[in-house]
Amino acid sequence: MTDNRVTLRDVARQAGVSHQTVSRVINGSDKVRPATKAHVEAVIAELDYRPNAMARSMARGRSGILACIAPNLTDYTFASIIEGAQSAAREHDYFLLSASAHDEAQFSKLVDQLVNTRRTEGIIVINPYVNERYRHLPDDVPVVFAGARPREDSTTSVALDDVVVAREATEHLLSLGHRTIGMVTGPMEEDCCQDRHLGYCQALQAATLPVDDELIIEGDWSPESGYSGLCTLLAKENRLTALFMQNDSMAVGALRAARDLDLRVPEDLSVISVDDIPYSSFFTPPLTTFRQDFEFIGAEATRLLAEAIENPTDERTHLLISAELVLRRSTDAPPATV
Amino acid sequence: MTDNRVTLRDVARQAGVSHQTVSRVINGSDKVRPATKAHVEAVIAELDYRPNAMARSMARGRSGILACIAPNLTDYTFASIIEGAQSAAREHDYFLLSASAHDEAQFSKLVDQLVNTRRTEGIIVINPYVNERYRHLPDDVPVVFAGARPREDSTTSVALDDVVVAREATEHLLSLGHRTIGMVTGPMEEDCCQDRHLGYCQALQAATLPVDDELIIEGDWSPESGYSGLCTLLAKENRLTALFMQNDSMAVGALRAARDLDLRVPEDLSVISVDDIPYSSFFTPPLTTFRQDFEFIGAEATRLLAEAIENPTDERTHLLISAELVLRRSTDAPPATV
């Protein structure tokens, strides 16, 4: 508890050199004579000296801290992105502060604190279009969107290639022989939902099938909305044999609805979705889904952020990540008679 | 991007007072004449001045940063604790750095960086007894365990009251009429598993039933271990009518095993567990379980940590949190004939 921390000047004194020489050594610097360097390093080891990050930040004017803001930290998809971002940050010699903001006001306050007070050097934003968050982005610090592409190319981003994934999911159902394929989307204010919508339409059109708006329901990512989504669809269209759910969570709700309605999955109804959340192989039936590599998305976001910090430019990169089909039990050919 | 940040001395100059007076004002200080204070505040607002946290940290010798270390950030139980800890930290004027360490070496390196370099003021440790982490705890900074009680009273902690919860779970099964109740534990190196084991035994003994070691299997928290746990149990004891799983994850595995073995839950076999993870009401059948308030645990951990920082003492608090039974569909009376 006694704060007898060794400082750079203590090392200098003990080594009989100037503090600047020690500074050079700890920064793996340019021109220090090998002998001096070795000597200083020995003293550093002897005194167990660690440079003080705060002082260094102060002097350099760089905090060495990145931040990641999500609506919450508990959602598996967010948490995985943060996990990836966080470990990548350490590899890039940063620390990552992760914080959750429930609403627009909290978000804006958080950004202000992070940027103006804590002097965070860059920010990763998950879900930037939820409750108008994007309006409160800082303009004096680099920002990267993780898991969402920006409107208008204004922000660097790393996201799933939603169009392609949705197309592939729909094609998978088509290839099994389905012709009446419903979809439950996430909140359409989020661009990824629009992209997945687009991919779904593209696949249908490529198969010269009409896009029927009656077969498309807007959900909110929750299992409950998946449940009610399927109920609504079936009330409108009883020839439905397959369902593309825009995420696993809603798919889980649809699975439950199907069971409650005495529909067997996959015999009567096929269900496919996107994410591959932890228990997706433990639902009944195990879910066929496209696995997103969230940690990779997070790690790439950090990488792009670090690049933007050390080499500011007007260029904005947009990385699209692909997803891998995980075939389980929730999809099959449509029933023979329909 | 232009770093024309306003400093405390800029404010002082503009307000025609000394820098120290501004410092007093921003610290909501003791003795500043109301008129002066108002004037300085006006200038602060006018210039949009924000104190620089790094400089403040430097001068005060306090970083204003807490850290939380978990095996990973994606596990729901860990993530929820972190969520609670993080928002509580902000309320206490700290920021929380959350970091994951997969193994002992990473953990020890992380602690060293956090404490010696970043000057983190306190650390919350989740799962301190996994791969010997507790051996690498810092001794010059307060530590709080979240979700685990310490051995030997040496560390402040906030954790579920495992003994009581396990007893109540077992009692619930007993009250439904079950007499042959199996248990799958988590890794027995973790104290909470031993405590849940104890609670289970207490309940049986209170009902004057013998504790049969054949009915107890050690798992590793994973659904797979729950699956194999149930299989092993049934191979040994076919009169089994109920199962206490030490967490939901393993319970989910057991549910799957039961289905594969053509056992109906709850008609043939009742299953109860602990946690209430996000989709526990969406498994088949919906899981009866004890809900842990993880965010509360995290928030309390932060509170205790903040207290320990501002008022160092040799006293160690140990908070025990209770869990709430969530009755769903996986438990019922045992089959009539057995």
Place this chain on the structure above:
DNA sequence: TTTCAAAATGTGACCGGTAACATTATAGCG
């Protein structure tokens, strides 16, 4: 009024590093 303690404000140093520049040591060369 004068006097003096208390309240309000100002001054200079300091936290522990880094940046920029000054100085000294080393070595290559005529």
Place this chain on the structure above:
DNA sequence: CGCTATAATGTTACCGGTCACATTTTGAAA
């Protein structure tokens, strides 16, 4: 062997706050 270019090291100021103490106001009692 002296001279200079360059490498190595040292000096001083500074980052933006806070701390401890000095100084100036203020106002209530004498």
